Amino acid sequence: MTPLVDVTLLILIFFMITASFAPGKGLEFPARENDSTGRAVQNDASRVARLTVDPDGTFFLAAVDWQRALSGKQDLIKHLKHLKSEYREQIELQIAVDPRARLQRLVDAVDAAALAGFERTELSTLTPELI
Amino acid sequence: MxxxxxxxxxxxxxxxxxxxxxxxxxxxxxxxxxxxxxxxxxxxxxxSKMDPTQMGEIPEATNGIAISAKESAVVFIEPAGGDKVTLKRIDGTEFSSDEETQTSELIEYIAEELKSTLGQEKNHVMIMGDADVRVAEVTRVQKIIGDAFEDIDSTYIAVKEQ
Structure with missing residues (x-):
């Protein structure tokens, strides 16, 4: 009887650890097409900030009157929140990612923007001519 | 007494x-x-159900939208040494390494996946990219999908909760 109970408990623990009930999560990205190099941005330049992601994963945040190189996601969230409060939420964010950057850094940039309260961000991938 | x-x-x-x-x-x-x-x-x-999509090192994020991989056409992008990547289907089979063949196989696979669940809201495409793959590879897949399927407005990049 005891070995049966032991095995049952082991199987129970295995299923409890590996069970997945919640659906996975995903970040939504607008569909891209080969013939479009990104939407023409015609925003007021004084209300647009630009976040660039380098191949090595460094973030460059350029606001209207200042710019900074940021290395970590937490640092980026802090500066984006500051940016949002500085311009009283009347600012839009453009994210440009180097195609050589890692996927984690792209996700970090989009996630940080959402965490800082930017509801709508414009995302583009840097073309080789611009690098 | x-x-x-x-x-x-x-x-x-x-x-x-x-x-x-x-x-x-x-x-x-x-x-x-x-x-x-x-x-x-x-x-x-x-x-419980063994979910193959839970494997691997997908990027971490806090703000992901809850979206079931079972209701999406899933494409895996895995690193294959250096800057090369391997594209895989949900059942684990690989796409061709030749770019042109890969494009046609990818379109065929996604069309089949979306068709197989017509009427059950399986109209999402989820890209399960490894956190270490280059953005260029993900963008390439997104562009193939964007070019081939005009009715798909967005694709999802799978993330795990931070």
Whole structure:
């Protein structure tokens, strides 16, 4: 009887650890097409900030009157929140990612923007001519 | 007289003593525990499903939208040494390494996946990219999908909760 109970408990623990009930999560990205190099941005330049992601994963945040190189996601969230409060939420964010950057850094940039309260961000991938 | 009363009390105590089943040893009765364990085991066996999409090192994020991989056409992008990547289907089979063949295979696969669940809202495409793959590879897949399927407005990049 005891070995049966032991095995049952082991199987129970295995299923409890590996069970997945919640659906996975995903970040939504607008569909891209080969013939479009990104939407023409015609925003007021004084209300647009630009976040660039380098191949090595460094973030460059350029606001209207200042710019900074940021290395970590937490640092980026802090500066984006500051940016949002500085311009009283009347600012839009453009994210440009180097195609050589890692996927984690792209996700970090989009996630940080959402965490800082930017509801709508414009995302583009840097073309080789611009690098 | 007093002896007689004492004897009566002793007899009464003997009468009210509940019959106790003597156990062979002093071990705890584990039968209810086994019952509950079996119930839990059956619950987990029935309710859980091995999800291949939970494997690998997908990027971490806090703000992901809950979206089931079961309701999406899933494309895996895995690193294959250096800057090369391997594209895989949900069943684990690889796409061709030749770019042109890969494009047509990818379109065919996604069309088939979306068609197979028509009417069940399986109209999402989820890209399960490894956190270490280059953005260029993900963008290439997104562009193939964007070019081939005009009715798909967005694609999803799978993330795990931070």
């Amino acid at each position: 007093s002896d007689v009363i004492l004897d009566d009390v002793d007899e009464a105590e003997d009468d009210f003593e509940l019959p106790r089943k003597k156990r062979d040893d002093d071990e705890m009765d584990i039968t209810p525990m086994i019952d509950i364990t079996f119930l839990l085991l059956i619950f987990f066996v029935v309710c």
